[in-house]
Amino acid sequence: MKNRLNQLIASKYFSFFVTVLLFAILYGAGIAMYKGFMRPQVFLNLFIDNAALIIVTVGITFTLIIAGIDLSVGAVLALVCMVLAWLLANTGLPVGVCVLLVMVMGTVFGAAQGYIISKFDLQPFIITLAGMFFCRGLTAVISQDTIQIENPTWVALASYRVDLGIGFVSIGAIVALLTIVVAAVVLGYTKFGRTVFAIGGSESSSALMGLPVFRTKVMVYAISGFCSSLGGLAYSLIMLTGYNLHGLGMEMDAIASSVIGGTLLTGGVGFIPGALVGVLIQGVILTFISFQGTLSAWWTKIVVGALLCVFIIMQAFITEQKSKLSSKSSMEDNNDPPIQPTPSGAES
């Protein structure tokens, strides 16, 4: 038993388990306190409502792992929504072509940011902040007003519901889950994915080990751009509009989710399923508040902050305990040091 526990603590997925556990506690508290919280649809709604955020978080996690950051995600998402709406409203292009166009646009924009950052050795924070300004502004240039999407195919997609028996989910939610799976596989089982982690561990070492640092960095930002545009499509399926203020502040939500899920902003550490749980935790906090139903605007903010705080401190505390425990257990293991070459002098 004790051994099991030690194993769990030593496992690299430990902080993920902690996050999942805390999520479960939060959800359990919801069920205990409010009737109706138990309905499966409440849980499924977390995925429907947060489809876009999940996808965007995946993208931003890539940039965080290489010790970068991408603040432009929310703005790219808004731009994608806007361009899509504009294309559907003002050109006769088929939906597929429009979707392809905006996806390419977002990806290329991400890659361009990555190129500038890597080529000129600039700070990702600043360049992507500029990217955020740029996309937001551009969105406003296209239209300051909202543009509604009336294209029947898109509208049909938006209201399509996949019945799961216990409830339903939207197409966006399914795309989000697929993104999670693909990203987890890419990071865990491909050369590219591992290079991403290596760069996060140490960019200079990666270069000295002969890894394609420049190319990988550009690709990471391209992926972030890609995810932002995919997230934009999911968002567009929820909103059915293009609007300048879509996804405002989403970058912070995404970063917070990713970090709560175990990503280190110093790079080199990140876990995609963790990022998903990070999003769900933020989602469940909001659900909580809407079930509570009496908080005024400011109390909402304070309670969200307080819950976030409790969560983060708890996480820090548990991780601290872990490092203490593991150093203790390593001493116990070392009763018999794994290797002990007989010193040459002793033989003589």
Add this chain to the structure above:
Amino acid sequence: MAQALLEMRYIDKVFPGVKALSNVNFTLHAGEIHSLMGENGAGKSTLVKVLTGVYQRDGGTIVMNGKLISPKTPKEAQECGISTVYQEVNLCSNLTVAENIFIGREPKKHGFIDWKTINQRSEQLLAKLDVHIDVTKTLDNYSVALQQMIAIARAVDVDAKILILDEPTSSLNEEETKHLFKIMRQLQRQGMGIVFISHFLDQIYEICDHVTVLRNGELVGAYEISKLPRLELIAKMVGKDLSAVKDMDKFAEKSTPSEEVFLDAKDIGAVGKLREVDVTIHKGEVIGFAGLLGSGRTETAELLFGIEQIHKGSIRINGKKINLKNPMDAMKEKIGFCPEDRKRSGIIGDLSVRENIILAMQAKDGIMHHIPYEEQCKIADDCIKLLKIKVSDREQLVKNLSGGNQQKVIIARWLATQPNLLILDEPTRGIDVGTKTEIQKMAISLAKQRGMSVVFISSEMDEMVRTCTKLVVMRDRRKVAELTGEDISSDGVMKAIAGGAA
């Protein structure tokens, strides 16, 4: 003679303020182990980095197998067939050991990385170096020495024509070095050309065929090792004539410690770090901590300096019981500490030499008692002169110094605080022969002339035997013996360690 495998001609490299290489030629043949020698800062690492595309050369040509090559990145160099272990371990601490060995060339199954094979093959590879560790743990779980071994494992496994090892043995013990040499010889037989950089003359004479000597970024010459006596090699490195070099090795008398006890640690231990050690340090004594890697020498030193806290036992300084909660507490008791991992816990890379030197002094004085700039300069200049630190000027960034000179800066930092006890953890690691003896002499003279106590930790038995008046022998994170006077000898230490094992 057959066509050379590698020919570097008229290589120039200029850094702002330093001409690191000028007109250097270097030739390497297949099946040859070739050493690069020179003092700290002579330009050995720079030559390697120019070859592997880390730095862009300012002039000269590189010919490999008769073809002009010009690698712009390490990746291109690797593609040309050059595999390198750099001086400072360059691996990723967040990845597992196995991954560090295989990253960039992972075996695949169905298009995805085959983790099982990676782990298995890593274990096999490390086993050849007689390292048996859990390869699925991340690299930061292991000591510098092990990381060095892992880097070597990675480099030798790459299918390359040229293997470059920049001071791979600086933190290895004899046994580990032996394993490395075995592998090097094997690769040599396969026709690989190997560049081997080290400050250990014994090792050079044991394994190398040729040696190229650099001094101050200039080529002194290339020699066949069997035709070059040691002293002559040293003379060429330091640029003095033979007689002067002979004097250098004349060793000073050891210090004679006074009866007065400065520090007395009784049965100290820390959970997860150290089991049980007791040491008594007299004034004016040079005391050595001897033991194998991982035996707990560093941990003991860290407890004495308040970096980790003791969980049992007690520490008395000048007879008074002291609770060391952090380094500042130890500094107030006039203790100084040069850590062994200078990249991680020693230098502040982006600060200048001056700032690095006065840092501890300033920390001790407190934030409000700012040392005036002029005084800082004076202290820094004094230290640079005293320790012969090779810098272009005192405002040079420490990270741009050669490894050995960085080490000296950290020693200078602590000397500036005028401590009563100076703990030197592996101070001679990666330091050239000349300087090494200088540091040993310095330790002795500090004890003799200033009555300072010195704790000297080193993995080189010779230098411990030469400098220390008392040896604390450790094994398995506890003290197993204490040797004084006549008992201090390599054999004695080895016996003590073996005895502890029995």
Add this chain to the structure above:
Amino acid sequence: GGEQSASSGSGSGSGGKQITMGFSQIGAESEWRTANTESIKQAAKDAGINLQFSDAQQKQENQIKAIRSFIAQGVDIIAFVPIVETGWDTVLKEAKDAKIPVIVVDRDVKVSDDSLYVAKIGTDSVKEGNNVFKWIDEYMAKEKKTPRDGGSQYNVVVLEGTVGSSVAIRRQEGFKDAMAKSANAGKYNLLASQTGEFTRQKGQEVMESFLKSYGPKIDILFAHNDDMALGAIQAIEKAGLKPGKDITIISIDGVKGMFQAMIDGKANCTVECNPLQGPLLMETAKKILAGEKVEKLVYVDEGVFPADVAAKTLPERKY
């Protein structure tokens, strides 16, 4: 606690089943909005309706989440203040599928199918814009003001609300419309119009810039809300001009601060935009749930308050 949940079965209300209303508010971005929220909360209490209040923190996303959560909770009726006009189709369809009636409050929505909501209660932004121009035209004639630059036209600057918001668009539209239709259209020249994002800070900053560019020319300032006007007044004072005299100032909303400014003689008029929509909302909700027919569009009463009535009206103001 059980009382927060939709107590559909337990029937704790006086008249059998207590009504639960899910209400999604935009946020608390202004005093006006806070008054709006208070009015609705108070009215719900008075009407014995259990209000599930949710604040969207200025994000449509959050509103959609809230509405979806109301549906999941199974509330009896949903009311919401749409932050933007568009993008409600999907979630309102879900509400309709769940057979929960929806009331739109304060602002407009554009949906493909009008049956997605049952009623709309709110203010008429176009009319407010209209009233602004009408008042200006009368006032200028009454006071016999002459253009400050000595020309033949009055120069007007406008501080717009948040770009793209329906309120800002409608108010501007109403204002321009009235101007175009008026016989005196030729007397006015729209000198500059820029957004001050409905906030004091931005209102002040943009006004400063206007003053530097067109200082001596400006005759009239129309601010889309009171807060921007209050910010602008300070900028005008700093420029050494007299707000309310050198520059005629009119804005929309009717918050207390603006009345105070009018009493101090620093502003000239505010066109009311009534936030006290709670009672009407509750009344409508009850009717709908009782199966009665209701008007699709209901506007609350709104007045125009020039400076001369300010002192008398101030004590009566609730917000």
Add this chain to the structure above:
Amino acid sequence: MDMLKKFAGSSLFLPVVALLVLLVFNTIFVDGFLSIQLTEDGRLYGRLVDILNRSCSLIILALGMTFVIATSGIDISVGAVVAISAAVVCTMIGGRGDGVAQMPMALAVLAAIGVGVLCGMWNGLLVAKFKIQAVVATLILMTAGRGVAQLMTEGQIITVYYKPFEYIAGFLPGMPLPTNIFIALAMVLLVAVLMKKTSIGLFVQSVGINATAARYAGINVTLVIFLVYAFSGLCAGVSGLIESSLIRAADANNAGLNMEMDAILAVALGGTLLSGGKFYIGGSVIGAITIQTLTTTMYALGVSADQLPVVKAIAVVIICLIQSKKAQEMFDAWKARRMSKQNGKKTSVDGKVAEQA
């Protein structure tokens, strides 16, 4: 000449050049940009004064942010703390229409600054003691802070009619410039003196570059980090005073909105790396002024507020490129290549000579 050369090599050079370029642009395209008049009551009046006046609170925020960033941290809660401080001072003085203060203004001012420091200490505690990543730690206050401010004002905009309150960001009688410019100046000078007379700079940089090594050298890393956040909180408190005095009101929703981003941007434009280490106070100050100038320019040119970011983005990227070392190296290399192409023959001859030797 020598001075000029020295300046060209200094860390301030590029930020200053960037600002100058912007000012020149303004002078050309904005009518009367440079004109400054003296009003009857002895006040200076003009766009330049506006820019200075409006950049004060940003300058002060950037001061605190510079230290935080130098320790390789970040403080995204400053905007919210500005709102809290504004709420505190305004609720304490009170919104009485008769212009009487409910509590002495000095007390209110001290309380506002004190609350700012408290917020900073809270952040410092989380980052330094609990070792929580700075972004996440300060995210808590960023989320909750504005709510706290609204709670204090109960969602109202509290307008202060008490006359002396205006003086903080307005003109003291007889002064040619608004008071907040003097406040900002005083803060900058204070920091400059601290930098000169104490070892704060050395300690902060050491912690930012290599915290482990700093600890081994005897620096109390935890304390340094803690103090740095507390100072950032203090700066945010002072900024809150200025922001509220500018509009004579506490607007919990909009006070300091998005200012954290601008402050970070100012620091970065000033040449400090966001990864920590070396920092440049002067650069941050100039960065803050640059940002405000950019905004004012846009208003003057009538660019709509929501399209403004496009221009801002392009300006930021250009400024970054000008400042980038790598870009400079590449430019030099390109120039060298062009030069060598021009006297291409000569080099190749040299090359041959070298081969033969």
